[in-house]
Amino acid sequence: MTDTALETFVRGLPKAELHMHIEGSLEPELMFELAARNGVTLPFKTVDEIRAAYAFSNLQDFLDIYYQGAGVLLTAADFKDLALAYFRRLAADGGTHAEIFFDPQTHTDRGVAFETVIDGLVQGMEEAERTLGVTSKLILCFLRHLDEASAFATLEQAKPHLSRIAGVGLDSSEVGHPPAKFARVMQAARDLGLKVVAHAGEEGPPAYVWEAVDILAVDRIDHGNRALEDDCLTARLVQDGTTLTVCPLSNLKLCGVSDLKEHPLKRMLKLGLKATVNSDDPAYFGGYLLENYVQTAEAVGLTRDELVTLAKNSFTGSFLEEAEKTERVAAIDAYVATH
Ligand SMILES: Nc1ncnc2[nH]cnc12
């Protein structure tokens, strides 16, 4: 396939995104607009100055600037605008469903009410479904650099809103904060009927992926790249059919791989792992969903069949109802039969 044929094919392929932090979709332009609207002073004067600051050598480098950027989000309207901007980009990329992460502690710790965050996001999600036909679910992430008590307090705040939350996750600084630190709060979330996911093996060792699997009994692993260092763990993930939400451009920007050509996505598929493609924090990592597919396909030489597998995995690995998954996969088959 030529570059444009590849892009056209993937754009038309129905796809879900399962790993995207809504705060990580805050583009510099919207950051300035919200800063002006809310009277927040940014340490940058121009959009170009912000983009120039997006040179990271590891996860922590990125997180420092990402938490600072989120400081412009104050009202429900801000969260709604943020969500809608993301859904418009996703729809333009041929995305039809998203399961988005949000980090309540980033906001409640600076005095923004949990309700403000979730009300705004849900308004954006509802409008996106109405106007763009994009469906979505919310995954509440606990910040793993904070303690268990803070995670429990956040789960308590979430209780009146459980009908709007599909699951809980673990994000932020991985190394030094293993999944076991959150075993009890993740179990409490599961007891409330929530799905459980966790970032693991992004920078952390295979032992953290084992903990996510054995201690948290996760429904999906977010990233999972370093699981490949352990054959036994890889075999377990294949056997369990665990979905990995892989984020190639994020891995490149945070120096998990030094060149996209070295990205393990194709290897994961060949090993039988149920990998998906995702953008993680698209405003910071230089590409939304389509760019992640296309740039990775070009770099590692994904076949048309592999692209179709990735798109199907994004629905079968989602938290949609089984009947809905079947319909979404049928839509992919219908597209592939005619393109
Ligand atoms: N890639 C990532 N890893 C961990 N925490 C995050 N929060 C936002 N993006 C993240």
Ligand SMILES: [Zn+2]
């Ligand atoms: Zn992430």
